[in-house]
Amino acid sequence: MDSRHEFSKNARKRPNENDDDDEGEDEAISHLIVHQKLPPFLDGKIKFSKQVNPVLPVKDPTCDMAVNAKKGSSLVKELRQQKEVKKAQRKEWELKNTQIGEIMNVKNEDEADAKNGSYKDKYSKHLDTLKADKKKIQTQRKSLPVFSCRDELLHIISENNVVIVVGETGSGKTTQLTQYLHEEGYADSGCIACTQPRRVAAMSVAQRVSQEMGVDLGKEVGYSIRFEDNTSKDTVIKYMTDGILLRESLSDQDLESYSCIIMDEAHERSLNTDILFGLLRNIATQRNDLRLIITSATMDAGKFSSFFGSVPVFKIPGRTFPVEIFHSATVVSDFVAQAVSQAINIHLGSKEDGDILVFMPGQEEIEVTCDKIDERLSFVKSQSPDVEIKELKILPMYSALSPEKQAEVFKEAPKGTRKCIVATNIAETSLTVDGVKYVIDSGYSRLKVFQPKMGIDALLIYPISQANANQRSGRAGRTSSGICYRLYTENQYKEELLVTSVPEIQRSNLANVILLLKSLNVKDLMSFKFMDPPPQDNMSNSMYQLWMLGALDNHGELTKLGRDMANFPLDPTMSKMVIESIADGCANEVLIIVSMLSGPNVFYRPEGREEESDRERERFYIHDSDHLTLLNVYKQWQRNRESSNWCSLRFINYRLMVKVKDVVDQLKHIMKTHKYRISSTDDENIIKRCICKSYFHQAAMLKNLKEYQNLRTGMPCHLHPTSALFNAGSLPKYIIYHELVMTTKEYMHCATAVQADWLSELGPMFYSLRTSVYNAEKKQKPLAIYTR
Structure with a gap:
């Protein structure tokens, strides 16, 4: 398949033209041609899933609830519009500068955190008080529904490799089951793991269990979430997100370091949980010493039981009221x-x-x-x-x-x-x-x-x-x-x-999943045991994305680049950017950019001070790159000794900056573990070209005022008002962007200007340049052509 879009680049003179002679001169126009090519393994003959048709997350798209969901709340829209009007009408003199805020004693949470201790410590103090003053901890533990069936539950676990446990929220299964297994001696032969679909739950439950056991968090009881590991060599009970356990399977395919694995909240069916189901199903048949417990808050446990081979289902008696x-x-x-x-x-x-x-x-x-x-x-x-x-x-x-x-x-x-x-x-x-x-x-x-x-x-x-x-x-x-x-x-x-x-x-981009499965030597995705197979379109589109990034070859097999990319807990596009930065000599800068992109926006806009906040943000702008703007923010923070006060004056979230630093440090640790070289550069073009190497498939061309058009799909894309490029006097012809966010419009998040020849050089499977000549004397004008 090779359908094409054709776009013209700015006119340029031939190298040997006489600049003094404006009449009759010929000029060369470079046209950027966009190819829609498919690798051989996506010729339509190969099936990657048993689920052929798309799966819609709604029963009937035309029903009242589906229509109202699409429209959203009128009240929310009205208030959103009012905020925009207020922002436009607000005068600069209303809040001249931050001195007014100081006079009014306006403080943000980050300043308070800096003076009163770290936010992690504060969270621990908050959680330490939870419920502890209501009852003595041991009395409370015995009052939980799971305690009444403790011995029976432990007996079933001892007799079976895999057990499904059904218990209502609040039954105690999340906090007590790990402790029961520890008390029975299971921790003597390996760590007891409990996965959670959410970071918040992993952190808060670990804190609660450490409190109940009377140990310091991070010692015998710890938690591990993406970019934050609060465990030690003494940890015997480990709460973690399901994504962490999935990544651990890359280096320990049989998960030998664990004696028990509890997959909590399995009914939520998160993406990582479903992949773990398939992996653990195989591991459980090979390891008789492993105890796998799947917990669910719903009665629909029959599906789980059947998937793991008709394993027993144990129900914790409930005590809910009508x-x-x-x-x-x-x-x-x-x-x-x-x-x-x-x-x-x-x-x-x-x-x-x-x-x-x-x-x-x-x-x-x-x-x-x-x-x-x-x-x-x-x-x-x-x-x-x-x-x-x-x-x-x-x-x-x-x-x-x-x-x-x-x-x-x-x-x-x-x-x-x-x-x-x-x-x-x-x-x-x-x-x-x-x-x-x-x-x-x-x-x-x-x-x-x-x-x-x-x-x-x-x-x-x-x-x-x-x-x-x-x-x-x-x-x-x-x-x-x-x-x-x-x-x-x-x-x-x-x-x-x-x-x-x-x-x-069944509703997700599976590029990361496929990359991980390929790294685990799952060659035939059709043979992998999914509880619910993902749709064919999702599988093939995700494999296409990996192919164009160079992670898969023309036969759909993992390349060396793909194997290197799998070492990082990042989106495949960002993983590739990190790998490419090693050879380009800009790894230090790219690690910072990737870390800034991995979390929420570090800038905040307090109500009543939006314009002041916007002005401070603009001081960091690198006019043609949001990626370099993020890099600039981080480097200036470093130059100012990572000060919380510096952040406060510039409307930057100090806690998030500390988090970014943690991510940078962890990514550098991964780099050093795999002996990747970390070098640095001040050349902005080197960094921008490196970004282009990974994001060339998300390129757009200027169509009209502040509206771009995706080169490959023709889809309209808009610069976000907070982009460094938004108020640029002359917008770049071509840009690449981190992601497209659909809200009131299709907004590009984090854009950087690139050149047409970069796109053709770095993404040759999609782009090529064609040069044509025209005569200015005939008053010919270069036209942007859009054809299919």
Whole structure:
């Protein structure tokens, strides 16, 4: 296949032309031709999956809930637009400089962290107080449902290599099972591992277990998450994300260092968990000494049991209280506005104690919900000053929240105060919050869904499944009888929601997974035992991505470059950039750029000081490269002794910068382990060319004012307003970008200007230059041609 797009480059004179003679001169135009080539192994004849058709994460894309999910909340949109208007109208004199902030004693969390100890220490202190003042630890351990069946459970584990354990959230399976195995002596022959699908859960549970055992976190009990390893040679109980265990299998294919592996929250079916299922299924047949325990919070354990060969299922007796469920009488058009009203009605109308838990899709919806509940409640109080209204402590809960704010959610509310927790689906099963009596279920969550035709991941809102809905309602019956308000009709629950969620493996980009499986010598992907096979399109598109990066050869086999790329816990594109930087002599700079890209944006924009923040950000801009801008931020921070005060004055998140430094150090450790050379350069073009070597497949050409067009797909792409290139006087003709983020528009995240000849040289399977000559005397104009 070789369809083509053709674009013209800026006109340029022949080398020997007379500059003084403007009439009748010939000029050469270079046309960038884009090829759509496929490797032989993607000729359509080879199948990589038993799942031929795409798997949609929604039952019916035309149903009311699916349509409302696509539209989103009108209230959220309205507030977003209001913020943009305020930003445009705000005058510079309103906050002339940071001195006003100093006079007002405005401090950010990073400054406080720097003065009061590290954020890790603060998180530990917060977690140390959780529940400890309610009961003595041992009494509390014995009060958990799992304790009543401890001996029976341990007997079944001793008799079987693989056991499925079903227990409701709060049954104690996550914190107690590792300790029971330790008490039985399993740690004498190897470490006891417990995987978690989320970083927050791995950290918080490890902290809790270390507290229960009376040991320091990081010693006998530790945790390991990407770019953060808090374990030691003394660690016998190790909590980790499933991705960490997956990467450990590269160097220890039979996972010999572990005597027991607990795969917790298996019902969530994360991408890494599903791959581990396939690997551990084989390992368990080869290692009679290994004990594999799969835990789930749902009763749908039959599928797990069948997959592992009809292994026994053990159910921990529950102690949940009855939950009354109310469905909306009519279709809800704005779930955020309705949730706000429902929360206010509960707080004002219920005389009973009990906290409120509101489920929202993501951070933006959570913040708007919190703000609006607070605003509405303040208005009610102002209108009824003589009426005594109980205090309502409104708490957001999402993964990007600071650790100390996350820990606030678990604290018992003061007497006379009710908590209202507004959370993502992290509160469904991963974290247990006591005291919740009322649940408000919006009916939606955010899912990352890979779109193979466009080759991008889109984080979009979708209706939840019936299984999710049942998990959410169950949160109301943890400590007493409860009530769940579903913001969708009973008919919508039955007719519009899938029975169970589509596993992540069936809606994800699988490039990283395929690279890892190939590194584990899985040659035939069709023969790999997936619990639910990924769609053919996702598999072939992901293999295509690896081929164009040079990780796979024309036969679909792993290359040396691909094997080197697999050594890094990074997206394949960034892994390639790191490997290429070794030969290019810019490894130090690329490691910093990759580390800055691996986490959240380090800049923040406090409300009321947006313009001031934007001005500080612009001081770091490298006019033609967001990648080099990130490098500039990090290097200036280093030159200023990694100061928290320096960060504060420039609206940079100090905690995130410390995290970036940790990532840089860990990547350098990997480089040294594999004896890769780390060198440095000040030549910006060398760095930009190195970036282009990995991102040439994500190149775009300027179409009109601030709008670009993807060279390979023709898809419109826009520079983000925070990009260093956004306000450039003259925009570059060609750019490459880190990723495309779909929000209100298709925004390019982190863009860098490149040259047409770089694209043709570094991505020859896609691009080539063709030169044509025209005569200026005939007033011919070079035209941009777009053909298929």
